[in-house]
Amino acid sequence: MNRREILLGGGTSLTALLAGCNSLNSSSETNGSGTNGTTQSESGIDVIETTQSESGIDAPETTRSGPAAFSRAELGGPANATVGDNITVPVSVANTGGRNGTFTGQIQVTKGRSNTTANVSIDDVQPGKVGKANDTAISFPAADTYTLSLTGTNATHTVTVDPIVKQPGQSLAFSDSLTATVKSARFTPALFFTIQSGFNTSKQPGLVAASSDKILAFVRMRFENTGTESIEFNPTAIAPTKGSYYSSLPDSRAGGLSAISNINGSPLSRPVRLSAGGQTEGWLLAQVPRSAAKQVFSLGYQVDGAKTPPEVEWRFPPKSGSRRKLPSFSLQNFSMPKQVEVGTERQYSFTVKNTGTGGGMFRAVSQFRPPDGQNWVGFHRHSARLQPGATKTFKPTMGYGSLGGGNYRIRPFDGQQRSVTFVPATRSFGKGYTTPGGVKITLNGLQASGFYVINESWADRTTPDSGQHYLLVRVNTKVIEQQADGISNEDFTINHNGTSYDIEYPVSDLKQPVRGGLFTESGETQSATSTGWLVFAVPQTITPQNVTIQWSQDNATVRWQAGQNSSTTSSPATPSSTTTGR
Numbered sequence: 001m002n003r004r005e006i007l008l009g010g011g012t013s014l015t016a017l018l019a020g021c022n023s024l025n026s027s028s029e030t031n032g033s034g035t036n037g038t039t040q041s042e043s044g045i046d047v048i049e050t051t052q053s054e055s056g057i058d059a060p061e062t063t064r065s066g067p068a069a070f071s072r073a074e075l076g077g078p079a080n081a082t083v084g085d086n087i088t089v090p091v092s093v094a095n096t097g098g099r100n101g102t103f104t105g106q107i108q109v110t111k112g113r114s115n116t117t118a119n120v121s122i123d124d125v126q127p128g129k130v131g132k133a134n135d136t137a138i139s140f141p142a143a144d145t146y147t148l149s150l151t152g153t154n155a156t157h158t159v160t161v162d163p164i165v166k167q168p169g170q171s172l173a174f175s176d177s178l179t180a181t182v183k184s185a186r187f188t189p190a191l192f193f194t195i196q197s198g199f200n201t202s203k204q205p206g207l208v209a210a211s212s213d214k215i216l217a218f219v220r221m222r223f224e225n226t227g228t229e230s231i232e233f234n235p236t237a238i239a240p241t242k243g244s245y246y247s248s249l250p251d252s253r254a255g256g257l258s259a260i261s262n263i264n265g266s267p268l269s270r271p272v273r274l275s276a277g278g279q280t281e282g283w284l285l286a287q288v289p290r291s292a293a294k295q296v297f298s299l300g301y302q303v304d305g306a307k308t309p310p311e312v313e314w315r316f317p318p319k320s321g322s323r324r325k326l327p328s329f330s331l332q333n334f335s336m337p338k339q340v341e342v343g344t345e346r347q348y349s350f351t352v353k354n355t356g357t358g359g360g361m362f363r364a365v366s367q368f369r370p371p372d373g374q375n376w377v378g379f380h381r382h383s384a385r386l387q388p389g390a391t392k393t394f395k396p397t398m399g400y401g402s403l404g405g406g407n408y409r410i411r412p413f414d415g416q417q418r419s420v421t422f423v424p425a426t427r428s429f430g431k432g433y434t435t436p437g438g439v440k441i442t443l444n445g446l447q448a449s450g451f452y453v454i455n456e457s458w459a460d461r462t463t464p465d466s467g468q469h470y471l472l473v474r475v476n477t478k479v480i481e482q483q484a485d486g487i488s489n490e491d492f493t494i495n496h497n498g499t500s501y502d503i504e505y506p507v508s509d510l511k512q513p514v515r516g517g518l519f520t521e522s523g524e525t526q527s528a529t530s531t532g533w534l535v536f537a538v539p540q541t542i543t544p545q546n547v548t549i550q551w552s553q554d555n556a557t558v559r560w561q562a563g564q565n566s567s568t569t570s571s572p573a574t575p576s577s578t579t580t581g582r
Contacts, residue, residue, distance in 0.1 A: 068101020177227030327360025428563025438481025
């Protein structure tokens with residue numbers, strides 16, 4: 001079955017968490033304005049003016065006559081930084097001219113997701129000397145690898161700006177109003193959900209399961225509005241750096257993520273509005289690569305949709321060691337009967353093994369697809385906690401109420417299916433059959449007769465049409481279930497060579513060739529019993545030795561046929577001159 005899961009974008013297509021929020025506020029962020037020796041330019045960019053002193057003079061440079069000329073420019077600074085931090089980019093240039101001069105230029109980003117610039121001015125650089133500006137401050141609002149260039153020169157510097165890193169349970173203020181906390185992340189191969197559609201009160205089990213090279217990540221978050229006005233935000237903007245969120249379940253009949261079983265709280269898969277001072281806590285479900293979950297799993301917030309690292313990361317390292325131990329389950333054996341009687345229960349079995357490195361909960365759902373059906377229907381849940389290397393064999397029962405064939409599978413092992421053919425139940429006379437509704441039926445005393453009598457007077461003898469005779473059989477029923485679906489005499493027919501024969505309706509109890517009441521219906525309360533006779537008028541070619549008497553109800557079918565131990569008798573036919581009737 002193709003899984004039709006609608007997945008939100010992972011780390012490559014995030015929307016802004018808060019409308020109108022263009023910056024991140026963090027306790028590690030500092031303000032780069034107001035440094036010593038700085039004047040504000042018209043464009044609002046810091047202009048760094050540094051007066052050359054003896055301590056700033058390096059080795060003499062080759063000079064030439066004429067005005068000041070600058071070469072051998074260099075940019076310095078750290079190789080790594082964090083989003084929002086101010087970094088210092090030292091600038092040095094050599095005056096190779098013949099007079100004192102002032103160098104002016106601008107540091108620009110020539111590669112990376114920022115338009116940050118900083119003006120540089122180094123005053124009174126003497127001929128043959130190197131002038132330096134050591135307090136040029138730049139900050140970056142987005143994580144990326146940046147190349148900085150100094151205009152008019154070949155000087156460049158590369159700096160990698162890393163995300164703000166938060167540990168599980170730590171909060172981050174995204175604005176003056178919104179604070180977010182990623183509380184926990186847990187991993188499991190599969191989770192149960194429940195399908196309940198329309199007015200049907202029955203509940204059908206379903207399973208959301210990661211593919212073989214992935215695992216489910218269950219993430220809990222909390223958000224708080226510390227402002228004075230309501231705000232609307234999208235929790236899914238904090239997303240796995242590798243992987244994708246579920247926005248719905250594999251079966252649309254489930255009605256959304258809230259159908260997942262045994263989970264406290266509500267899913268946060270849609271935008272949330274919080275009133276002033278309000279807070280909310282909930283969860284999100286993601287499918288992530290196992291390779292990512294085994295190491296330091298991270299959830300990130302990215303300002304835009306670029307394919308670069310996020311600006312904020314919550315990181316979840318393994319509890320011990322360098323790799324997280326995860327469960328992984330494989331299907332070792334799956335056995336189904338090839339043929340099953342309609343309306344009966346048969347045992348099937350399957351064995352699973354934890355082939356992973358960590359213990360975990362195995363979850364699976366048995367599913368059936370009828371011969372005329374398009375959808376798989378779940379009917380059994382299975383679960384067990386298994387340690388690495390452990391196996392578990394499940395032995396549930398199955399059945400179906402219609403003739404024909406069908407397919408079974410154990411989800412999440414969708415690729416391994418078993419075909420089962422459902423045939424009518426067959427019994428010899430004297431053997432019982434228990435209906436799906438909980439009534440045990442036994443037929444015995446089968447015999448043929450050319451007449452029946454409902455009164456001791458021969459004048460009341462009834463005979464069938466020419467070429468026919470009567471087959472009489474006694475029905476015994478007992479209610480097995482506490483509350484059963486009863487059966488009636490109209491559920492019985494004789495089928496022979498494609499022709500069906502219904503029961504006769506004598507007007508009163510039989511006196512000959514058998515004595516007793518007629519069967520009408522069973523009881524419906526537990527242990528109730530009923531007994532009585534059925535009478536069929538059939539061609540004389542249908543005998544107790546070749547007859548098939550069938551009971552059918554709600555597509556459950558059982559057929560009684562003569563067996564070695566069947567008790568069948570025949571009574572001689574009477575002259576056709578005797579009164580006939582039904």
